Amino acid sequence: MEWWLIYLLTGAIVGFFAGLLGIGGGLIIVPVLINLFSAQDFPADRIVHLALGTTMATIIFTSAASLRTHHLHGAVNWPIVRHITPGIFLGTFGGAALVSSMTGQLLSIIFVVFIFYAATQMLLQFRPNPLFQLPGKIGLLLAGSVIGALSSLVAIGGGLLSVPFLTLCNVKLQHAIGTAAAIGFPIALAGTMGYIATGWAQKEMLPEHSLGYVYLPALVWLVSASMLTAALGAKLTHSTKTIILRTIFVVLLYGLAIRMLFSLLQQ
Template sequence: MEWWPAYLLLGAVVGFFAGLLGIGGGLILVPVLTVIFTAQHFPPDRILHLALGTTMAAIIFTSASSLRAHHAHGAVNWQVVKHITPGVIIGTLGGATLVGMLPSRVLSIIFVVFIFYAATQMLLKIAPKPSRKLPDGPSMLGVGCIIGAVSSFVAIGGGLLTVPFLTLCNVRLQQAIGTAAAVGFPIAVAGAIGYVLNGMAQSEPLPEYSLGYVHIPALGWIVLASMLTAPLGARTTHVIPTGALRTIFVLLLYLLGTRMLIGLF
């Protein structure tokens, strides 16, 4: 319990940026939780798994809030959600299962590569040009599997993958963002279930108050703080220019990615 101020602060920062930029916060949560869990002397070869699982569980709450807001504005294409969700669930559960089999070093390399990719994409504002139509049912199933699998590997709600895909398929940006928020909910639920089940299947003991790879105290404090600060971030977008704050967020991602990279060596 003595670590609750760190979890509370982390949740507050993540919630603010989630409201400000519409991101799920997983790219910040995972590396910072890795540092906190290391300081608490959690099992070294399970620290990243616990950080990923706890983050995925936290995204359930942030994605639900975001989904509700976008639905109220009519910005969710529920036909896309219906067709892509089965693939998303299959891919997310499969990815979470595979994560449980991989050593922490391999997972760290995958996460570092992705965090640099995400930061660069945000910095350069890389976006695909609309050039095709939405695929049919079977193809959408395959796309969902890929988005779900990658999302479970790096504990994100899928927005960094779903929005560019929908934009490529001539979906309006506002609707692409709203639909991605809706897709993020089944990703988070399936991912959290996968991490819980895989953690419970481990023979080695996990930290006290952990449900599989989800550390309950960390989850509780992070969710509490993020739900309080997310509305503040959302209001900030309408008060001051977000360009400078976006740059700060990108620099923070680079800093966290570099720290994890140094830790690998």
């Protein structure tokens, strides 16, 4: 528990940017936890798994708060959520189950590639033009499965994938963002269940106070801080030049990705 202050600080920073920019914090939390877990001498071949599982568990709380806010503003398209959620559960749980059979190095490579993608998407503020109509129930089931599987592999709430998909399918941007926030909750819930279930078989080699691949001390402090600072970030959205802070966040993402890339090259 002597690491609580660093967990608390990380949660505060992540929560602030999540509230300010409307993004999830997984892209920051995962690389930070990888470094912290390494410093605590956790089993080397399970560190990335623990970082992903713990991060996914934090998203349960942040996505619930975000979902409530968007629902109150009438920005959630609930019929889409209802039809895409079964696919989300299938894909997310399946992706989390797949993670257990993958090496930490492979997971790190996937994560680094995704950080570069996410940072570039934010830098360019890319939003695809509407080209298609929203698919039917089967199409949403398949889309949810893909979004869920990819989200579980990199421990995100899915917004970076679901917002472009919904925008491409002619859903208004405001509703795409609100609906993506709602989709984030089943992604986080199913992903966390998957990481707990697959990590349970490895519990003998995991650190004390772990619930599968979820490290509970880190989870408690990260969530405690992020829930407080998310509200502050949300308030500052309307009184601060967010372009400056968005740029800082993108630079931070690139820095974390480059650092992880160098670490991978040195292995």
